[in-house]
Amino acid sequence: MRAARTSVVAAISALTTLTAVAGCAEKSDGKGSDAVQVTASDSACEVSKTSFPAGHVKLAVENKGSKTTEVYVYAPGDRIVTERENIGPGTKAVVNAEVKAGSYEIACKPGMKGHGIRQKVTATGKGKAAERDPRLDKAVAAYRAYAQAQADETLPKAQAFADAVKKDDLAAAKKAYAPSRVGWERTEPVAESFGDIDPKVDVREDGLEKGQKWTGWHRLEKSLWQTKKITKADHDLADQLIKDLKDWRKRVGTAEITPTGMANGAKELLDEVQTGKVTGEEERYSHTDLVDFEGNVEGARTSYRLLKPVASKNDPALAKELDKQFAAVMKQLDEYREGDGFVSYDTVSETKRKELSDAVNALAEPLSKLAAAVVSK
């Protein structure tokens, strides 16, 4: 984590014209001429109209199926504008949303899982956003799925870490620490876009503001490696970490993700490596920096791969260079693999750290041009 940063969300909302204010569900039945009737069943999701004026939109949902369902409104790139869970068979619900002009999808999810049955709808009005390249919408949706998967996979690993802490099992907790962070490190720009979660789970001691309580991974890292003692307070910290990570997992779907945001997020991940990992500051007690390092690079590479169909068309030379430099960094990292992780970073000499730093610079510099390659025609 970085001590101070402009959140990705702030940066992105300035660029996007698809910002919509999430609505909230109401209990009234919402029958009225202006409401969009959504009839959900186990195999269908019918909407009474596919076009409506931008602004306040009311969805009157009726579940005629046998399974409990959910209704979502998605903006392009599968960003959740609003959602309503737990709509039981035979029940009705009203979902409200504020939407700007543009394209959306309404999804019903019988059984409350999966991609859902989707209907394309349009909010009409002034200031309609220019249609985005559908390949980029696909990239954003795929990246969101990746970010969600990382959060989903992190929870059991973090739970194993928390359990070990709560059993006062120092060795097991140390072993579970770095793997519990990988999913987070891979998708950190998304996590950081929810300004309140990062300071709770990934803050370092020097990043604390006055009066801020130190919680999260690095506080526990200090107990495990520095004081080498697990206290009762650490048990509570472990519980708190899980609670905060669950909050993260739940919110990934609502994150503002744009193609340029993905590209700049990839660059930010390399910034993290350059300022925090190469220096050994991030994991100053556990020295597991190389695990985070790899996570950051993997996350950046995923963004790049998803954007590559567009970027390689707009700037083939850049794509070639990025392929080469991603491979070069991963090859350097391979030198330090040990077991299913990496050697302790305090065993990596200054000379070798400089080699890593040079490789990161060699990748990050062209990566900073990816956003332009995504937007340019």
Add this chain to the structure above:
Amino acid sequence: MTDVSPSRRALIGWGGAGLALGAAAAGGTAAALSGDDSTGPVDDGGGAVPFHGAHQAGIATAVQDRLHFAAFDVTTDDRAELIGLLKEWTEAAARMTRGQAVGDGAVGDLVEAPPDDTGEALGLKPSRLTLTFGVGPTLFRDKKGKDRFGLAGRRPEALADLPAFPGDDLDAARSDGDLCVQACADDPQVAVHAIRNLARIGMGKVAVRWSQLGFGKTSSTTPDAQTPRNMMGFKDGTRNIPGTDAAALTKHVWVSEKAGPAWLAGGSYLVARRIRMHIETWDRTSLKEQEDVFGRDKGEGAPYGKQHERDTPNLKAMLPDAHVRLAHPDSNGGIRVLRRGYSFTDGTDGLGRLDAGLFFLAYQHDVREGFVPLQRRLARSDALNEYIQHVGSALFAIPPGVRDADDWWGRALFT
């Protein structure tokens, strides 16, 4: 690519016509003085020093006030990629010495992308920026003995590792390098901007190995000007080779066609040494001993027994181990090098001592008939050795000048 970036001089023009005229006049003077030879001394008016010429600028050029020197490791093994970089560097260097931003400028039109130029020199004068490029022994064969670029056969004999001198305490992290760029300018920000942008352009092909800032010139290639003082408070290098003395330059500085190799004719050799001064102990030394060590008086800079700085020294009036006596051409069979060093202060070390000294830069036609015999003598006997230590060292061959817009740094070496 259209040339949309406003030159620094043009920016000044927007601010005030008088200033713009002054800068233009200075540039004109520079061009007039140097003619076809870009390395001639220039007027000190913030103007531009011509980039193209028979010799690289930044050697015989009147010494600017500030330095940023960088040594690079080449990280790619791909010869074509290295050549591509040298072309890109040359283009950027030519632009920057004219006071222009690199690439599409510092405020490009794509807000999603970082600008090509880093921007800190916007609005500054060209400040007589010179960028001087060199190649080190490891470019021809690296430390493991590998000939990465098919250049091993082209390495001049004189470009061998410098011998170890008594008293050296060289830090590998501040020594050597496959390539170097010396940026000199009258404005420190202009010099730093140049190295920063070249390093950025080079990422993925080269990496900065070490770099050194110099804040004050310690030598002058203009005999009419005051000889600057070093960090010890003394004028040193009074008998430097003037940038206007074509005969001395030909004899002592430029590699002749006869000496070869052909790719280096019109070029030179550069020795860079980071010389740390033990400032605190020097400051506690009596004035008498300080003057004995140098062989000059501290106030005027006159040689022992003489009135004025430029009086012909009587070497025998000095102690046998006095610095001036040992370094003087008359004590060394007429050997002369062109000195272009800078004082540095990199803050303080962990013990509260000033990390300061002289970043020694000397150009010569052959190190074996220049720095090496000189330093052998000094390292053995110089009274100054009690107060200094050489902590970094590098040797580079400096190719001849970039002739025109189609030429590039190192072309003759690679083709």
